[in-house]
Amino acid sequence: MLKIKDKNSFIKICRVISWLDNRRWSNENNYNFINFFRDDLKNYEKILTHWICYITDRQMPFEVVWNKGGYVFSELIYEYERSKLLPQKIIEKHYEEYPDKNKTRFRFKSSDNTTFASRYITDDYQNILNVLEVLNHYKRNIISFILSIIERFFKDKEDLLVRVACGLHLLAYQLKGKRANPTDTIRRINDDREFERKLEEFKRTSISGKKRLWCCVRDYKKGLYHEIFKEGIREVGGNRAEELIYIWNSLPMEQIELPGDVWNNNPLFRDNLFVNVLDIDNIPRDWGMSKVIREVYEKIKDCEEIADFYPEQFDITFDFVPRMCNKKLCNVCPFGQNGVELICIPTEDKYCPIALLSCGYMAKCEGEKGNCILRKGVGKGICKGRLP
Numbered sequence: 001m002l003k004i005k006d007k008n009s010f011i012k013i014c015r016v017i018s019w020l021d022n023r024r025w026s027n028e029n030n031y032n033f034i035n036f037f038r039d040d041l042k043n044y045e046k047i048l049t050h051w052i053c054y055i056t057d058r059q060m061p062f063e064v065v066w067n068k069g070g071y072v073f074s075e076l077i078y079e080y081e082r083s084k085l086l087p088q089k090i091i092e093k094h095y096e097e098y099p100d101k102n103k104t105r106f107r108f109k110s111s112d113n114t115t116f117a118s119r120y121i122t123d124d125y126q127n128i129l130n131v132l133e134v135l136n137h138y139k140r141n142i143i144s145f146i147l148s149i150i151e152r153f154f155k156d157k158e159d160l161l162v163r164v165a166c167g168l169h170l171l172a173y174q175l176k177g178k179r180a181n182p183t184d185t186i187r188r189i190n191d192d193r194e195f196e197r198k199l200e201e202f203k204r205t206s207i208s209g210k211k212r213l214w215c216c217v218r219d220y221k222k223g224l225y226h227e228i229f230k231e232g233i234r235e236v237g238g239n240r241a242e243e244l245i246y247i248w249n250s251l252p253m254e255q256i257e258l259p260g261d262v263w264n265n266n267p268l269f270r271d272n273l274f275v276n277v278l279d280i281d282n283i284p285r286d287w288g289m290s291k292v293i294r295e296v297y298e299k300i301k302d303c304e305e306i307a308d309f310y311p312e313q314f315d316i317t318f319d320f321v322p323r324m325c326n327k328k329l330c331n332v333c334p335f336g337q338n339g340v341e342l343i344c345i346p347t348e349d350k351y352c353p354i355a356l357l358s359c360g361y362m363a364k365c366e367g368e369k370g371n372c373i374l375r376k377g378v379g380k381g382i383c384k385g386r387l388p
Helices: 007-024 043-056 062-082 087-093 121-135 142-153 160-173 182-190 192-204 211-219 224-236 238-250 267-274 289-300 311-325 353-359
Strands: 095-100 103-109
Touching (some): 007 267, 043 142, 043 160, 043 211, 043 224, 087 121, 103 121, 121 142, 160 192, 160 211, 182 192, 311 353
């Protein structure tokens, strides 16, 4: 259905995207780290806090979610992991209603009265409650939950990372009439036939409405949270910890879907960059970039030049588009007519001005002797933004 008009140019685009993504994850200064309420949280507690933060990360500044939400939720999880109270009692301790202009509103709170109100807080409450109730059957530990799926399927299933993603989706979003339904969730997860049925349904819709899910899976596979995740496996994996870490690290990144959002679907980026590369006019209207990139990737994934590329890497558009496309910085864009010639000053051990300007990433320059593909002009002149 999707026609590639210029395969070579698409491969070059993928190489540049992969180059930027590698710089993104090469330096922890580029990450959005959670403001945990204390420093001595266990690694699996940090991962569960991270998961809950992403549940609430909808249509509001992510800085607020990581700073205020992370602080409140990390205390909630700290108590959840150590308390004998029922999950609902614990979450109720950190949830309150309050008056606001003659209306009753709700918010999460910490013991020191730090508060956080997500945009869809009543729905988020039910999703979080479902998570805590289900994990009550997995030692209140999200990594134990993930490992249970891995150990169940790793011997004979090649789609293991997708199965983990499906399990996490069921964990948080298997509600009934917008109400937590942990009993039904556990049944769907544990029954082989039911899980396979939900998995097929998940695969049919894996690129629709699952942005936060794929962001989480991505974070647990690379970067700083990947290190935290690995240490979390060591905390619960016992004698098999190193084997389980090896299995987790070996799961193919290509199974992660691109978290579709307004940035990678922005017409300034999508239409100008791909106008001569893909048959833009005949792409179905309901296809977002997640679907487009997945479809093209399946056609060209055996190409040796992009052996290190996978669709999720296009998530760098979250940083790239507002800095470059929205500001019309085409003269200094890696995909522009001039490429990076006007701002590339190769200096070893200094920060790369291209990564910093285009995405805000701090990454060391390779210097004159480096093998930088941008200096070689890969990607140059592909985008038709601001050109006649």
